[in-house]
Amino acid sequence: MFLTLAEWQAVRLTLLVAIVAVLASLPLAVALGWLLAKRNFPGKFLVDTIINLPLVLPPVVTGYLLLVTFGRQGYIGSFLERAFDVRYVFDWKGAALASAVVAFPLFVRPIRLAFSAIDDRLVQAARTLGARPLDAFWSILLPLARPGILSGSLLAFARSMGEFGATIMIAGNIPGETRTMSLLIYTQLDTPGGMEQSVRLVVASIVIAAVALAAGELLERYGRRRLQGPEFQKAAA
Amino acid sequence: MNAFMLRPRYFVWSTVALFALLFCACTQQQPPGATKEPLIVSAAASTKEIMEAVATQFQSETGTEVKVNVGPSSGLAAQIEAGAPADLFLSANQQWADEVLKAGYADAMTRLLTNQLVLVVPNANLAGVKQPQDLLSAKVKKIALAGEKVPAGIYADQALTKLDLLKPLTDMGKIVRGQDVRTALTYVERGEAEAGIVYSTDVSIAPAVTQVYQFDPKLHDEIVYMLVLLKHGSQNPAAKQLFEFLQSPKADAVYTKFGFSRLPDSRSAP
Numbered sequence: 482m483f484l485t486l487a488e489w490q491a492v493r494l495t496l497l498v499a500i501v502a503v504l505a506s507l508p509l510a511v512a513l514g515w516l517l518a519k520r521n522f523p524g525k526f527l528v529d530t531i532i533n534l535p536l537v538l539p540p541v542v543t544g545y546l547l548l549v550t551f552g553r554q555g556y557i558g559s560f561l562e563r564a565f566d567v568r569y570v571f572d573w574k575g576a577a578l579a580s581a582v583v584a585f586p587l588f589v590r591p592i593r594l595a596f597s598a599i600d601d602r603l604v605q606a607a608r609t610l611g612a613r614p615l616d617a618f619w620s621i622l623l624p625l626a627r628p629g630i631l632s633g634s635l636l637a638f639a640r641s642m643g644e645f646g647a648t649i650m651i652a653g654n655i656p657g658e659t660r661t662m663s664l665l666i667y668t669q670l671d672t673p674g675g676m677e678q679s680v681r682l683v684v685a686s687i688v689i690a691a692v693a694l695a696a697g698e699l700l701e702r703y704g705r706r707r708l709q710g711p712e713f714q715k716a717a718a
Numbered sequence: 719m720n721a722f723m724l725r726p727r728y729f730v731w732s733t734v735a736l737f738a739l740l741f742c743a744c745t746q747q748q749p750p751g752a753t754k755e756p757l758i759v760s761a762a763a764s765t766k767e768i769m770e771a772v773a774t775q776f777q778s779e780t781g782t783e784v785k786v787n788v789g790p791s792s793g794l795a796a797q798i799e800a801g802a803p804a805d806l807f808l809s810a811n812q813q814w815a816d817e818v819l820k821a822g823y824a825d826a827m828t829r830l831l832t833n834q835l836v837l838v839v840p841n842a843n844l845a846g847v848k849q850p851q852d853l854l855s856a857k858v859k860k861i862a863l864a865g866e867k868v869p870a871g872i873y874a875d876q877a878l879t880k881l882d883l884l885k886p887l888t889d890m891g892k893i894v895r896g897q898d899v900r901t902a903l904t905y906v907e908r909g910e911a912e913a914g915i916v917y918s919t920d921v922s923i924a925p926a927v928t929q930v931y932q933f934d935p936k937l938h939d940e941i942v943y944m945l946v947l948l949k950h951g952s953q954n955p956a957a958k959q960l961f962e963f964l965q966s967p968k969a970d971a972v973y974t975k976f977g978f979s980r981l982p983d984s985r986s987a988p
Contacts, residue, residue: 571910672792
């Protein structure tokens with residue numbers, strides 16, 4: 482086997498955490514991206530700042546804040562544990578939460594840019610033709626913003642895969658449960674002779690990152706071709 | 719030129735000036751009276767308080783500043799092997815001191831301190847843990863230990879194995895590993911873990927934690943803190959002085975104050 486059992490566990494866990502983090506924050510990222518691009522409201526600057534906070538805060542600080550909020554003695558954490566027996570600390574869900582929060586600003590940014598690039602008159606035209614606002618969103622805005630949503634998802638996925646500081650604060654470093662690839666490499670390096678051991682995981686990380694990037698690139702090209710429509714494809718050919 | 723045009727530029731430059739001032743203020747933190755190169759001691763996490771206390775004493779007596787670098791002994795050994803410029807190394811077990819010796823970085827070493835392994839709980843002890851067997855109960859969801867390669871974690875694993883508890887607890891998914899023994903202690907302090915295994919000396923610095931059980935020393939290897947004079951420090955008379963100072967009666971007073979005891983067979987430097 483190229484990787485040991487512990488390392489395969491870490492790879493599987495990292496992929497699970499990253500995919501869940503991206504999927505769970507997708508609706509919120511799209512909603513906020515649209516809101517920030519298309520609407521003005523009092524407090525918009527505040528919302529924008531809060532969303533971008535994880536980008537500038539050291540991840541350990543983000544992890545600390547998450548711990549204080551979602552830990553057993555925190556506001557949300559104690560409520561969730563009492564009501565639903567859901568635990569974030571020392572659980573893979575905590576790792577997913579940490580990754581989702583840290584990657585969120587990178588997720589929202591391209592989506593917001595994509596929405597703001599869409600001509601408002603397209604939506605107005607749809608409305609004059611009788612479409613309700615939600616219908617116009619689903620059939621006009623969302624498809625046109627797809628490249629931005631895709632690129633945001635890719636960035637968020639990549640950032641989640643590399644997350645370390647916030648994860649180790651809230652999820653701990655439990656083998657099989659919360660020991661992601663970054664955490665396992667760190668643990669290996671913290672022991673004499675660990676550097677040689679970590680080579681395998683480092684190679685695995687690079688392979689996964691390359692595959693994700695290639696997939697994103699292919700999807701983007703496919704999406705662009707579809708957006709341009711059959712007439713443009715024939716003209717370009 | 720109206721006020722509105724000036725505002726953004728003024729804001730940017732005043733922020734830059736503020737950061738520059740903060741930076742200057744931060745770099746002025748030289749301790750008074752420190753004239754020579756500071757010494758660096760890599761010390762096991764559980765010895766943070768005693769090392770800092772001894773360092774202050776040493777500095778006031780000799781004028782040499784001592785910087786204490788704490789962490790898990792395994793991590794510190796890895797740092798030393800990677801070329802970290804530490805002068806002394808205080809390892810919480812023999813293994814990591816021997817590792818450093820094998821790698822050729824040690825000049826001299828001596829057995830210095832010992833400690834006790836204990837089971838601790840948060841003060842409220844909602845899970846009602848009184849002894850190791852209670853860890854199997856469903857009320858205990860997480861038990862905090864130091865990492866598998868960290869001395870405190872190794873001693874804890876040995877004790878739990880001898881009590882036939884390690885495998886069942888691991889299979890139940892209850893074991894949480896902290897980066898070092900103090901991280902494990904913090905997990906118990908915060909109530910994230912219902913119990914933890916740390917040193918008896920850690921309890922005295924954590925008021926939110928209560929000791930409920932002391933492990934029989936026969937259940938684990940003898941807890942030995944090895945003091946190592948590293949090659950980097952062997953050419954430095956100040957480092958040699960500190961090596962001796964850490965074995966002197968003055969240092970003993972600090973060790974006793976925090977609950978550490980000297981190993982019975984370790985010699986005392988005059």
